[in-house]
Amino acid sequence: MDFDAHMRPHKLCLCKGVSRQDIAEAVKGGADTFRKLVEKTHATTGCGTCYVEVYAAFCEEREKLKAAQAGQETLKF
Numbered sequence: 568m569d570f571d572a573h574m575r576p577h578k579l580c581l582c583k584g585v586s587r588q589d590i591a592e593a594v595k596g597g598a599d600t601f602r603k604l605v606e607k608t609h610a611t612t613g614c615g616t617c618y619v620e621v622y623a624a625f626c627e628e629r630e631k632l633k634a635a636q637a638g639q640e641t642l643k644f
């Protein structure tokens with residue numbers, strides 16, 4: 568059973584309701600810079616306390632996408 572499919576996605580940015588999945592989808596949809604990600608999702612534009620977490624998620628998702636495009640396996644730790 569896929570429990571993740573039944574769970575409400577964890578919000579990285581509470582002010583704008585942006586989840587990790589939203590960030591992944593924005594990156595896949597062409598947000599290749601942090602500015603573009605913010606324009607698409609509005610993450611970090613409220614109180615700003617989520618900046619570090621959102622930026623880290625953006626970097627990870629961008630690297631995953633680059634690895635997938637290069638046909639490489641990503642390492643999971």
Ligand code: FES
Pocket residue numbers: 579580581582583610611612613614615616617618
């Ligand atoms: S939690 Fe993201 S801007 Fe406030």
